[in-house]
Amino acid sequence: MKYLPLVWAALRRKPVRTCVTFLSVTVAFILFGLMIGLNATVESVAQRARTDRVWTGTRFDNAGLPMAVAKRVAGLPGVKRTTVMSYLPGYIADPKNRIFVVLVDGEYGRIYPDWGITAQHWDMLGRQRNAVVMSRKQAALLHKKVGDIVTVISPETSRADGSKNWTFQVVGLGEDISLAPAGYIVGNYDYYDQSRPLADQGKINEVDFLAADPAAATRLAEEIDRLFANSATPTLSQTEASALAISNNFGGMDVETVTREITLAGLLMILFFTATVIAQSVRERLAELATLKTIGYSDAIVIALVVVEAALPCLVGAVLGVTVAAGLAQQLPAMMPPTFGIPQPTMAPSVVLWALISACALALASSALPVWRLRRMDIASALSGRT
């Protein structure tokens, strides 16, 4: 600790250079935070995704699956519990407020205990036909509160009476979940189904089920698709884990490798820079460092002084860079065109840890050459300025 003033003095010797070094390290770690933070988000989604939950939907974009599919799936050996769901796409008040209502049966809450809706609210959804539960984010966006009546206008889905207006009552607010990053509105499937024209009744968008044995879930999904391959409505079944896997959502691109390569390029660029700066700094102060050695400072301490001098801007820059990246990540969705989005980078503890490790590696690598030179330094010639 008592040597800290020495390091501080070395850094203050050329304040502009120190500032610029610090800033460029910060910039490199902003990139680091955004890239590795993106990986962290992707990984956490994949980790949280369940391998025993299977989604069976329509393979082709047509009128939906007949309810009979759900009955067949429920009867398959190895299927523990099934639920059905339909989407009601539409908007509220203004066509730009696009939303969709997820209409579910009574089993849904038992298959999705992690959905963020309390048992009491699931119960109310089952009992009150036009009830909906909104996520807090969605409710805030639409300025709705408990007790409000909402009218969803659905150009694609008409009711039996020919109207396209669907009214619901908000009975509760639910917590937001990572499965539905934009928020959700959940309603009662029976109310929806019985309000539709007779010809459209008994259709669902999805059967979700829990497999008794997670290891068998993928095989079950394939079996179901084979079962309905020859029907009028072939199915597409996948486990939640594979549906959310990154390779399934970025057109087969290997996002993790690409982001790591970009980050590495950024760090490499900064390494050249910091290495030169620390070499410059040591060269200018050779005589001083020689003096320190002369008055009894050990080799180790002199070397430590140089390494710490390199490490300080790196570590502080890393922390600041990741902090700025966290702020930038919040702004990211607004910069993207509306029909595309990328997962928002999160500064998970692992990201911060890797940033600090990288910063240390950066400091060690950039001070390696000057340190090597210091060890071979001949005190007499350094003092006389002959190096």
Next chain:
Amino acid sequence: MLRQIAIVSLLNFRNLRQRLWPSLVIVAGMTCVIGVLLSMLSMTEGLHQAYLNSGDPRNAIVVSRGTIWEINSSIARDKARMVMDMPGIARAQDGSPIADPSLMVGVPSWLKKNGGRTWVILRGFGEKGAMLQPSFHLVAGRTFRPGTHELIVGSRARFQVAGMAIGDKVILPDGEWPIVGAFATGDVRDGQLVGDTETLMLAVRHKAYNTVLVRLASPDAFATFRRALTTNPALAVDVMRLPDWNVKASADFSKFMHVIVYGVGIILAVGALFACFNTMYAAVASRGREIATLRALGYSGFAVAVSVVLEAAALSIAGALIGALIAWSLYDGVQSGFASDVFTLIVSPSMFGMAVLWAIAVAILGGLLPSIQAARWTVTEALRAK
């Protein structure tokens, strides 16, 4: 003045060797920036070109009004017939219009390389389908027979997507359709499937076509054709030249990619800019006595300042060109794919030009302050500097 700038700059470049390592920081920095930037751009540019080239400019596409995605467009049978009777469409020898109402279906599929999910586009061809697409030709097997549940596969989808070899069966409503042949067009459509429009429509229970593709009678016929379509109150359609439509269809994706690519590029460039600033700052400081001597000899501060920026520019352009060369040698001409779109990565000469412009911008922004400092030093101050 120019002579002064030239002499001072020459002097700078001659003693650059003494400042070799610090100067390499600028070169290495720009190499990283441009290497990463162009590697990423090779993909967006490749995709853009692929879309641009995959539409025959003699063709026009008719979609329902306000449509953004081809798959959401809907043109009823009777409207399609009206469209095909419009003036401006080329005629075949028997007098029938060279036009083809078409259908698109997304077939969920899995990439061979990593099992990633994608949608392979299955496109319907009518009797004029092949005539409208002259680059379309069979490379293996035979073509589908109209009226049967048969498909042919694009030459790239055949090898890159699981379950798309000749003889494999594709799941469609009402049964599996065997793949009986393979075609090639040399563009993005090589990642697609083709079948018979009418048979496909029955299977997927669509009551309307998605689009109508027409061959224009002549390049000028587009205006005639468009006027006829847009002034007919019975039709609610938009019409575009096919290449324009393809570019528009990929515009949102391009913008999305550009936000990411340029975002990363700018962050890296800011890092390089700091490195450039520091290097030039140190260079000016180490040459204090030399600069003072020049000033004492009568060289203007401006000439000294310009020479500093020129040095920075030369170094950063060299770095940018190395970076561009690396990106070019690694990626130019490499086959790539995104989802079911297959295309060739491109590092074009214009991208080299852009690299140089970025280098100049970084050099000016990074070298400006040091150069001003060099110019503002008084002779006595500079002579005293160590």
